[in-house]
Amino acid sequence: MQLEPVIAINKVNHYFGKGRLRKQILFDVSVDIQGGEIVMMTGPSGSGKTTLLTLIGALRSTQEGSLKVFGQELNGANPRLLEAVRCNIGYIFQAHNLLHSLTACQNVQMSMALHKEVPEPVARQRSEAMLKAVGLGDWIHYYPQELSGGQKQRVAIARALVSHPKIVLADEPTAALDKHSGRAVVELMQSLAKQQGCSILIVTHDNRILDVCDRLLHMEDGRLSLLNAVPAQA
Amino acid sequence: MMAIPLAWLQLVREKNRLLVALAGITFAAILMFMQLGFRDALYASTVRLHTKLQADIVLISPQSESLVAMESFSQRRLYQTLGFEGVASVSPLYLDFAFWRNPQTRGTRSILVLGIDPEDRVLDLPGVGQNLDQIKLPDVVLFDQDSRAEFGPVSAQFNQGKTVATEVSGRRVRVGGLFQLGASFAADGNLVTSDLNFLRLFEARPQGLIDVGLIQLKPGADVEQVLKDIQSHLPTDVQALSKQGFIDFEKNYWATSTAIGFIFTLGTAMGFVVGSVIVYQILYTDVSDHLAEYATLKAMGYANSYLFSLVFQEALILAILGYIPGFALCLGLYDLTRNATALPMIMTLGRGVIVLVLTILMCSIAAAIAVRKVQAADPADIF
Numbered sequence: 236m237q238l239e240p241v242i243a244i245n246k247v248n249h250y251f252g253k254g255r256l257r258k259q260i261l262f263d264v265s266v267d268i269q270g271g272e273i274v275m276m277t278g279p280s281g282s283g284k285t286t287l288l289t290l291i292g293a294l295r296s297t298q299e300g301s302l303k304v305f306g307q308e309l310n311g312a313n314p315r316l317l318e319a320v321r322c323n324i325g326y327i328f329q330a331h332n333l334l335h336s337l338t339a340c341q342n343v344q345m346s347m348a349l350h351k352e353v354p355e356p357v358a359r360q361r362s363e364a365m366l367k368a369v370g371l372g373d374w375i376h377y378y379p380q381e382l383s384g385g386q387k388q389r390v391a392i393a394r395a396l397v398s399h400p401k402i403v404l405a406d407e408p409t410a411a412l413d414k415h416s417g418r419a420v421v422e423l424m425q426s427l428a429k430q431q432g433c434s435i436l437i438v439t440h441d442n443r444i445l446d447v448c449d450r451l452l453h454m455e456d457g458r459l460s461l462l463n464a465v466p467a468q469a
Numbered sequence: 470m471m472a473i474p475l476a477w478l479q480l481v482r483e484k485n486r487l488l489v490a491l492a493g494i495t496f497a498a499i500l501m502f503m504q505l506g507f508r509d510a511l512y513a514s515t516v517r518l519h520t521k522l523q524a525d526i527v528l529i530s531p532q533s534e535s536l537v538a539m540e541s542f543s544q545r546r547l548y549q550t551l552g553f554e555g556v557a558s559v560s561p562l563y564l565d566f567a568f569w570r571n572p573q574t575r576g577t578r579s580i581l582v583l584g585i586d587p588e589d590r591v592l593d594l595p596g597v598g599q600n601l602d603q604i605k606l607p608d609v610v611l612f613d614q615d616s617r618a619e620f621g622p623v624s625a626q627f628n629q630g631k632t633v634a635t636e637v638s639g640r641r642v643r644v645g646g647l648f649q650l651g652a653s654f655a656a657d658g659n660l661v662t663s664d665l666n667f668l669r670l671f672e673a674r675p676q677g678l679i680d681v682g683l684i685q686l687k688p689g690a691d692v693e694q695v696l697k698d699i700q701s702h703l704p705t706d707v708q709a710l711s712k713q714g715f716i717d718f719e720k721n722y723w724a725t726s727t728a729i730g731f732i733f734t735l736g737t738a739m740g741f742v743v744g745s746v747i748v749y750q751i752l753y754t755d756v757s758d759h760l761a762e763y764a765t766l767k768a769m770g771y772a773n774s775y776l777f778s779l780v781f782q783e784a785l786i787l788a789i790l791g792y793i794p795g796f797a798l799c800l801g802l803y804d805l806t807r808n809a810t811a812l813p814m815i816m817t818l819g820r821g822v823i824v825l826v827l828t829i830l831m832c833s834i835a836a837a838i839a840v841r842k843v844q845a846a847d848p849a850d851i852f
Contacts, residue, residue, distance in 0.1 A: 294768055294849040321848075322770030332765040334475070336482040341473050348473060349770050 239306060240267035241401055241434045242291055247300035249286055249457075260286050262457045264300070270401070273425060273435045275445055278454035284438045285406055287454070291436065292404050293320040305401065322349045325395030325433075327405035327424075331387040333379040333394075339366060340375045343394045350398055365397040366390070369423055385416035392420065396427050403428060405437045409444060421447050476782035479759065490751040494791025494828065495798070497744025501737050501824050502799040503806075508733035509820065510812040512720050514653035517813065518583075519716045521593045521650070522562075525692050526550075526699065527715040528682030531708045535722035536581075537655040539564050539680040546707045547682035553698050555690030560589040562681035563667045565674075567638040569658065571621035578619055581656035582610075582637070584667025591683050596648030597661055603645030604663040610637065612644045615651040615811050616658025623647075638670050652811035654729065682707075741831055748787060748835035752780060756842045768848035776843045784836035788829045795828075796821060 249261040260283045268274055278284050289295045290302055290309070296317075297310040304320055312320075325346075333342050340362050347358035366375050369389040379387055388408060395403055403424065409417030421437075421444040428435050437448070445451060453460050480487050518536065528547055530540035547559050563584030568577040585591050587601045596611065603609050612633070614624035624647050626633050633644040637660070650659045668674060686695060692711055699709040710718060724730040756763070763776050796816075803814040 289849045292768065318770050318772050320770075321768060324770075326765075326768050328765070330761075332761060334759075334762045334765075336475070336479040337473065341478075344473055345475075345766070346769055 241270050241305065242266075242268040242436075243301070243303040243306075244287075244291070245301040245303075247287075247290065247297060247302055249283070249290065249295075249298055260457050261290075264457075264459045266452065266459055266461075268434050268436060270434055271429070271432050272450060273428065273437070273448045274450045274452060275437045275439055275448040276452040276454055277439060277445070282454045283457040284454045287459075288404050288406055288436065288438055291402075292324055292326060293317040322398075323400050323402070325398070325400035325403040327388075327391050327395045327403065327408045329407040329410050331379070331384075331391040331411075333387060333390055335379055338376045338378055339371060339382065339390045339393075342379070342390055343397050346394045346398050362393070362397055365393040368427065369393045384411050385413075385420065388412060388416075388420055389423070392424060392427075396424075396431065396433075399431050399433070401433050403433055403435045405435065405439075407439055407441070408437065409439065409441045414443060417441060418443060476779050477786060479755065479779075480783055480786060483755075486751065486754070490748065490787055491791045491794070493747030493751070494744055494787055494832070495795040497740050497747065497831065498792050498795030498824055498828050499799055499802065500740030500743065501827055502795065502820070503802065504733045504736035504740060505820055505824065506799070506803060506806070506814050506816075507812075508730060508737075509817075510806075510814045511654050511723060511729055511733070513813045514651065515655055515723050516716045516719050517651060517653065518659075519712070519719055522681075522683060522712065522715075523591050523593055523685065524560075524683035524712055525686040525690075526684040526696055527710050527712060528684065528699075528707050529680075529710065529715070529718075531705065533680075533708075534726065535655070535719055536564065537566075541674075541678035541680050542682075542707050544677055544679045544682070546703060547679065547684070549703065550682070550684055550699055553695060553702070555686050555695040556684055557687040557690075558589070558685045560586050560591045560683045560685075561664060561679040562591065562683055563664055563671075564680040565667075565671050566656075567660075567670055569620055569660070570636040571619065572623065572626070572633060572635040573621045576619075578657065580616070580620065580637070580658045580660055582660045582662065582667060582670060584662055584664045587663045592661065594648050594650055594661075596646060600646030600648065604661065604666060606645065608640065608642045608666060608669065609645035609662070610642050610666065611646045611648050611661040613650045613659035613661075614647040615649050617652050617811055620658045640670055642666075642670075651813060654723070654812075737827075741827055744828070744831045745835050748784065748832045749838055751787070752784060752835055752839035753842060755783065756780060756839055760842070760846050763843060763846040764848045764850060767846060773844065776846070777840050780840045780843060781833065781836045784832035785829065788832035792825055792828045796824075 244264055244266050247261055247264045248259060250257050250259050252258050264287060276284050290297055291304060293309055302309045307320060343362035343365055344358055347353055347362060363375055369392055371386060371389055374382060374386060409420055412420060424435060425447050530542040532540035544561055547561060550556055551559055565582055566579050567582050569580040570577050587605045590598060600611050604611060612623045623633050623644060627644055627647055648661060652658060686692060696709055696711055800816055803816055806814045
C-alpha cells in the first residue's frame with residue numbers, strides 16, 4: 236500500500252537574483268519523503284541544501300515546479316496558507332534561535348501557543364514534559380544565556396517537537412556541538428520522532444551521525460542525487 | 470497567545486533600556502503638562518478678575534483691547550443704560566496701573582489699581598466686601614495678599630497688626646485691609662480702592678471717564694434681550710458685552726494678539742515630537758535586537774500581525790509606565806510654580822486625560838514607524 240508522501244517535490248527549479256544577475260540554484264529537484272522517514276541530506280556549501288529546506292518549510296515561495304507538503308501545493312499559495320503550513324512543521328536551526336527574554340519552558344510554550352485548541356495549563360504541562368524528555372528537567376526555568384550550547388540546542392529540539400509536528404526540518408543541528416552531545420542530540424531526535432511518527436529531514440556535514448538515517452540524499456550544484464545505501468564512513 | 474506576555478517580558482529583560490525609555494517619556498509628559506499648564510494658567514489668571522465681577526452686562530470702549538490696555542469712556546453712557554427695561558443698577562469700575570513703592574526696599578513696581586464705588590458690591594473677592602468701609606477713608610487701599618512677593622511683606626506686616634503705609638504714584642497711602650485675587654501675566658499685583666481715592670491717585674485723569682461699566686439686571690430679566698436693546702440704542706462709542714462675552718474678549722486678546730498662546734502650544738508640540746523620537750529610538754533598537762527572534766517566530770508560523778501587536782503592546786506599556794511618574798512629578802512642579810509665580814497652576818482632569826492621550830498617541834506613532842522594521846525579519850534568512 237503506497238501512502239501519499241508527506242513531502243512531494245516534483246521538478247522544482249529555484250533562482251536567486253533578477254535580470255542578468257539571475258542565478259539558478261536548484262535544478263529539476265524531485266524527491267518524495269514518506270511519513271516517519273528520517274532523511275539526511277549532505278553536500279558541499281552553496282549547493283542549495285538550505286534553499287531546498289526553506290522551500291519545504293514554506294519560508295520561501297516556490298517558483299517553478301510542484302512542491303506539496305501534507306498534500307498542499309505550495310507553488311502559488313497565499314501567505315495565510317504558508318503560515319498555516321509552518322505551524323505544523325518543527326524547525327531546528329543551526330543557531331538555536333531561542334528567545335532571550337523567555338525561560339526554557341516559555342520558549343517551548345511559544346510553539347504550543349500557536350495551537351489555540353490546547354488550553355494554557357495543558358500547553359505548560361506538555362512543554363515541561365518535553366523538556367524532561369530531552370533531559371532538561373532541572374533547567375526548565377532557566378534563561379537561554381544560563382544554558383550551555385548543547386542544552387540550548389536541546390531546548391530548540393523540545394520546541395520543535397512539542398507540538399507534535401508531522402515534519403521536522405533541521406539545518407546542521409550538530410554543527411555547534413561536540414561529538415558526544417551532537418550524537419546524543421540526533422539520537423534524541425530519532426527516538427522522539429519514532430514515538431510521534433513524524434518525518435525528519437536533516438541537512439548535515441557531520442559524518443558521525445549519518446548512520447541514524449533511513450535514506451541519504453546528496454546535493455551537488457543544485458542537483459539532487461539519491462545515495463541508496465548508507466555509505467561507509469568517509 | 471496571551472499566555473506568555475512576551476512584550477512585557479522583553480521590556481523588563483533590558484532593565485537599563487527600560488529605565489532610559491521611561492525617563493524619556495516621563496520627560497516628554499512633564500514638558501507637555503507644564504506647557505499646557507502655563508497656557509491654561511495664563512488664560513485663567515487673566516480672566517480671574519472678570520469672573521468675579523458682579524455684573525450681567527459690561528460696557529467697555531470699543532478701543533479697549535484687554536484689561537491692560539483699556540480706553541476710558543464717558544460715564545454718561547453707563548447711566549443712560551438705567552433707562553432700559555430690565556436694568557436694576559449700574560456701577561463704574563476704574564482701572565489703571567500705578568507705581569507701588571515696596572515699603573521695605575523702597576523700590577517701585579507697577580501694580581494694577583481698581584477703583585470701585587464702595588456703596589456697591591461689584592467685586593466678589595474674599596476680603597473686599599468686609600473692608601468696603603475702610604476704603605471710604607481717604608488714601609486707604611486694600612492690598613491683594615496673593616500679589617508677587619516683590620511688592621514687599623505687606624500682608625505679613627498687616628496681619629501682625631502693624632500699620633502699612635507706602636506710596637502709590639507718589640501719593641502716600643495706607644493699607645486698610647487685605648483681599649485675594651492673585652497675580653496674572655498682566656498684573657503682578659492688585660489694589661482695590663474707592664472711586665474717589667482712585668481719582669486722587671490718578672490726578673491727571675479727566676473726571677467723568679470710566680474704564681468699565683457694570684450693569685446688573687433685575688431678577689428674571691433676559692440678558693440677551695437687554696444686551697440687544699443696549700447695543701442697538703447706544704451710540705457706537707461704547708461696546709456692550711455679556712459677562713461671558715467680556716471673559717471671551719479677554720481670552721481672545723491673549724490667545725490671538727500676543728505670542729503667548731502660540732508659544733505654549735508650540736512648546737507642547739515640541740514635547741510631543743521629542744517624546745516620539747525617544748520612543749522611536751527605543752523601539753527601533755528593541756526590534757533590531759530581536760530581529761532574529763522575530764524571524765524565528767515567523768518561521769514557527771506566527772503571522773506579521775502578531776509581531777505588529779507585540780511592538781504596539783510595548784509602546785502602550787511604555788506610554789502608561791512613563792506617564793504615571795510624569796503625572797506625579799507634575800503635581801509637585803505645579804505646586805512649585807504656583808508658589809513661585811502666584812499663577813493658578815492646577816492639575817485638571819481634562820488636562821490629565823489630554824496628556825495621557827497625547828502620550829499614548831506619541832508612543833503609537835513611534836511604534837507605527839518602528840514596526841516597518843519588523844517586516845524586514847525574513848524567516849528564510851535564519852537557516
